[in-house]
Amino acid sequence: MALLSRFAPSSDVAVPGQLSLSKLLLLGFGSLAAGGAVLWSLSRCFRWSRPRQVRIASLYVYPIKGCKGHRLPKARLTKWGLEDDRVYMIVNEKMEFVSQRELPKMALIHPDLPTASGLKLRVAPEVGQGVEPLLVPLKLDGPEKKVRVWEDWVPAIDQGDEVSKWLSSFLRTDGLRLVRIAKTAQRITDPKYGTGETAFSDGFPVLVTSQASIDAIRRKVLREGGPAVGIERFRPNIHVEGCGAFQEDEMRSLSLPGVQLPLVKPCSRCTVPGIDPQTGTRTKQTGGAVTKTLREHRSGQLMAKSAALHQAFFSESKRADDVYFGQNALVFLDKAVGTEIAEGDLAAVTW
Structure with missing residues (x-):
């Protein structure tokens, strides 16, 4: 009884199943096992158990914002989050990001993890309608373009015409471009919530x-x-x-x-x-x-x-x-x- 009283609220609070707290306590005296079950139920109901x-x-890492990601056994955390996460982005003719909200088929694009050679884009054969994989050579240098992510304009490097055609064809939307965040980028998170940086x-x-x-x-x-x-x-x-x-x-x-x-x-x-x-x-x-x-x-x-x-x-x-x-x-x-x-x-x- 002393043990249970340490955990019980002072009032007769109702819990799921239409049983009051006092009834649950009475049921718990039937056996030691039943008493343990009562404590477990109470801790769940009243959220007393907060894990340390x-x-x-x-x-999970998503190399291209809005496209399919990878589950990884391990990953390196950087100031921008998990390494290689959302370092690429698809933009429209206005250089504004597009997402599955406008183009749900982006969910079917599964890029490999980025390497020094570049980024390979794939689509599952059963849904890709014969779309061939495309290796996008890595471009880290070159003219920087400002691209928009919500309210932020971020410097990025365009990854070329070939991938632009591939994306526009598969997603059936003209003018799409693939960009990679520039090495010079410093995208600050909302200062109302602390100081940090992120990519795309x-x-x-x-x-x-x-x-x-x-x-x-x-x-x-x-x-x-x-x-x-x-x-x-x-x-x-x-x-x-x-x-x-x-x-x-x-x-x-x-x-x-x-x-x-x-x-x-x-x-x-x-x-x-x-x-x-x-x-x-x-x-x-x-x-x-x-x-x-x-x-x-x-x-x-x-x-x-x-x-x-x-x-x-x-x-x-x-x-x-x-x-x-x-x-x-x-x-x-x-x-x-x-x-x-x-x-x-x-x-x-x-x-």
Whole structure:
């Protein structure tokens, strides 16, 4: 009884399944095993259990912004995030970035990891309609062009006419160009959330998600008649396990040897999670179920009622209809040359 009383709230709080806390406590006296089950249920319900560390479950790099990525067993963290992440970008005739929002078939373009020779573009044979792979020779020098990523204009190097024709043909859109971020680029993150840099990501060098959160979203989407949603729809860089669903919302930072990752801003999501990454299509039935689920459970309006760490952020009226999944992180390195991290590494959590 003394053990249970240490964990119990003072009021008779109702928990899922229509059982009050007092009833749960009574049930727990049946046996030692039952008592343990009660404690486990209570800790989940009231979120008393905050892990001191989480495990890196997987790492992802997307060489071209908006295209298919790679899961890597290990990767080097730089000031711009994981090495080779979003260092290339597709732009239109106005030199503004394009994404799966406008061109869902970008999900089918799977670039190899960049090498000293360049970047090879591929499309899966079953969906590529006979499109041949193309090696894009690496161009690091040459005339710099300013390209637009949201509100930022960033210096970049055009990668040539041949890849332009390849992209325009496959994506059926004239005037597309492939650019690589220039060595001189210094794209500063929003100073409201700390000091950092990034390449062609939407706004921050690293996106963190958790397995428990994707499991929760998958269950909810399936109940709506949608697809079995995988983490590839949410395009994270660092995917962790060992915490509860959406506990990453309240984490202040993750720490690994040689690196600090402050989780500074919730990640708002567009319609991209509604695109099937295997077919490059968005359907009302499946894509709609994903978007609907996020809106019903992860809107800014709802988050403002439950969030603690980012309560002021979610309470801004302009965020009421946005939906959120994952946390944007900055990168603070002990060494300028970067730090290698790997699947299985443990990261200490600061709450």
